[in-house]
Amino acid sequence: MGPRWGNRIGLCLVGLALVAGGFGLLSAARGRPGAALIGKSVVDASVVDGKPWALPLLAGAAMSLALVATRWLVLALGWGRVGSRTGAGIAMLGVALKGIDGIGRISVRLVRDGRLRVSVSLQRSADLRQVIRRLDESAISRVRRAVGRDDALAVVRLHVRRR
Amino acid sequence: MSGKGERLMSVVQGILAGSSARSARGAGSGSGAEGAEGAASAGSGTGAEGAGDGRDAKGGRSGTGGRRSAVRVLRPGRTPAAVVVAAVIALLGWVLTAVVVAVMLGVSPPWRLPPRLLNLTAADPAVPAAAAGMIVCGAGLVALALVPGRPRLVPLGCRDPLLAMGLTRTGLRRTLAASAREVEHVRRADVHILRRRIEVAVVADADTTGALLREVGAAVGDRLAGLGVQSRHEVVVRLRRRGS
Numbered sequence: 001m002g003p004r005w006g007n008r009i010g011l012c013l014v015g016l017a018l019v020a021g022g023f024g025l026l027s028a029a030r031g032r033p034g035a036a037l038i039g040k041s042v043v044d045a046s047v048v049d050g051k052p053w054a055l056p057l058l059a060g061a062a063m064s065l066a067l068v069a070t071r072w073l074v075l076a077l078g079w080g081r082v083g084s085r086t087g088a089g090i091a092m093l094g095v096a097l098k099g100i101d102g103i104g105r106i107s108v109r110l111v112r113d114g115r116l117r118v119s120v121s122l123q124r125s126a127d128l129r130q131v132i133r134r135l136d137e138s139a140i141s142r143v144r145r146a147v148g149r150d151d152a153l154a155v156v157r158l159h160v161r162r163r
Numbered sequence: 164m165s166g167k168g169e170r171l172m173s174v175v176q177g178i179l180a181g182s183s184a185r186s187a188r189g190a191g192s193g194s195g196a197e198g199a200e201g202a203a204s205a206g207s208g209t210g211a212e213g214a215g216d217g218r219d220a221k222g223g224r225s226g227t228g229g230r231r232s233a234v235r236v237l238r239p240g241r242t243p244a245a246v247v248v249a250a251v252i253a254l255l256g257w258v259l260t261a262v263v264v265a266v267m268l269g270v271s272p273p274w275r276l277p278p279r280l281l282n283l284t285a286a287d288p289a290v291p292a293a294a295a296g297m298i299v300c301g302a303g304l305v306a307l308a309l310v311p312g313r314p315r316l317v318p319l320g321c322r323d324p325l326l327a328m329g330l331t332r333t334g335l336r337r338t339l340a341a342s343a344r345e346v347e348h349v350r351r352a353d354v355h356i357l358r359r360r361i362e363v364a365v366v367a368d369a370d371t372t373g374a375l376l377r378e379v380g381a382a383v384g385d386r387l388a389g390l391g392v393q394s395r396h397e398v399v400v401r402l403r404r405r406g407s
Binding site for chain 2: 004007014023025036056065066067154161
């Protein structure tokens with residue numbers, strides 16, 4: 001059961017790039033104090049005059065960067081992580097938790113990467129300890145079997161309501 | 164009432180959840196098979212780890228590996244920062260692509276860089292400031308990536324190795340407050356969950372002091388241990404008695 005590293009890796013790379021860029025900018029400014037930061041040849045695009053491959057290459061690099069960042073954005077926004085509700089799983093969880101008072105809302109979601117996200121909200125009067133034991137010992141494995149994924153990693157979120 | 168009248172007695176009990184778990188399980192052992200099993204396993208756990216480290220009384224049941232993986236799964240995913248950074252980079256990338264493609268096609272882009280930016284020399288004081296800003300932001304992002312962060316859900320111990328169970332912070336607060344309120348003479352109990360401590364502020368209507376605090380601390384610690392909360396929190400009980 002591994003954690004999700006994607007966001008952290010992305011943030012780390014961007015942070016390192018920013019730090020490197022900052023130091024590069026500092027050293028460049030120190031080296032040529034009088035020079036313009038953005039050269040004349042860059043502004044009127046004459047820097048690429050003798051190199052016909054430069055612009056397509058730059059366009060390709062910019063586009064792949066944009067595509068990767070867009071994909072990251074979509075994934076970070078929760079695409080494929082929310083999952084879909086499974087009626088069979090919810091029904092089985094309800095059956096498995098039968099006999100415990102004070103169960104509020106339950107939901108079971110099946111995430112694409114094979115995880116099972118279970119959320120149970122309890123009323124204040126509920127016996128939390130009993131719910132935890134029941135979930136741990138039988139309910140989750142029964143839900144797994146009902147959903148058809150016997151060895152799925154299940155993440156359970158428990159909440160206690162105000163009343 | 165408030166101010167002088169309210170006497171704040173603070174007792175740092177340092178009740179480690181496990182040390183009171185032993186008594187709880189011992190007391191419950193007569194009630195049935197489950198209680199007996201719990202007492203036995205708690206005993207084996209403390210026996211294996213030594214009496215000093217009673218915090219991880221769960222150790223006998225699920226092992227520290229289970230605790231760690233549950234904590235890891237429930238660790239924050241840094242979603243807000245990732246969304247912001249990814250959005251900024253995606254925007255910059257698409258704008259750069261559009262500009263380069265426009266230059267390739269010979270179309271002049273609809274806007275140009277402002278002359279102030281074009282006339283900027285490296286001696287400008289804004290340049291080191293910008294560089295410093297970049298370095299600080301970058302270091303912040305790296306720190307955000309490397310620091311584990313505290314889980315959104317308080318992890319609970321469980322036997323199933325493929326199960327990560329967590330209780331919301333609010334949920335834990337409510338259930339701990341309820342357990343403190345069950346103690347006699349406690350009129351009100353507020354629970355705050357801090358980084359390393361769980362603070363229980365109790366308003367009592369009796370003339371008892373130490374005994375009540377101990378009782379509340381034991382009740383809260385027992386509840387923590389009973390739920391199998393996998394955290395290294397210290398329980399601090401404060402008695403806030405109405406003025407005499």
